[in-house]
């Protein structure tokens with residue numbers, strides 16, 4: 640059988656450069672939420688009906704252009720000051736921070752971390768979010784930051800409110816922040832959600848509970864971080880994201896609610 644051109648390029652690349660670690664994207668069973676989760680109704684329509692085909696990751700995928708940190712400004716990590724209005728967003732100020740780590744606890748620098756969230760009333764600035772919670776003219780709900788050499792990211796925001804959704808009668812999402820991580824290429828994107836500790840809505844939420852193992856669900860829950868609160872100004876929450884290994888953070892398909 641003829642060797643694929645990509646594999647040949649990879650071998651030639653390795654011959655003249657340091658060894659090239661081509662990533663693998665096998666989705667482990669039993670850790671991440673199933674793509675079709677019966678309690679989370681819309682997954683029945685959008686989940687693939689056939690087994691996934693793993694696309695090979697070759698030089699094109701792993702050495703393509705990166706979204707460089709030079710394009711990300713410091714102010715994009717502050718969601719309280721990012722709205723179209725001139726004032727600060729309304730809500731309980733919070734600092735959300737943590738590290739992006741691999742399976743050996745090594746930091747992963749230069750990872751673009753993007754977040755989006757509802758405002759303090761639980762309303763998204765989005766045309767299909769029409770529930771009667773008030774919009775905040777000073778809050779868009781989006782932000783981004785690039786991890787530093789030690790894998791740290793840090794946002795300033797306001798605590799999002801819970802919101803109703805149409806999954807079933809009287810369905811409410813626990814307060815959460817959506818996270819997207821981009822690695823060394825645009826083919827390396829992971830999406831998940833971060834929750835806040837002790838939310839009474841956890842037990843009723845089909846998305847949170849779509850993660851099969853209750854202990855693994857806890858990996859999506861941030862912890863209150865008294866040490867990094869700012870007196871008279873903001874609360875703080877710590878949430879680390881582990882990309883591989885037995886302690887990895889559960890990830891979902893993109894475009895979740």
Ligand SMILES: [Fe+2]
Nearest residue numbers: 757815817896
């Ligand atoms: Fe959401």
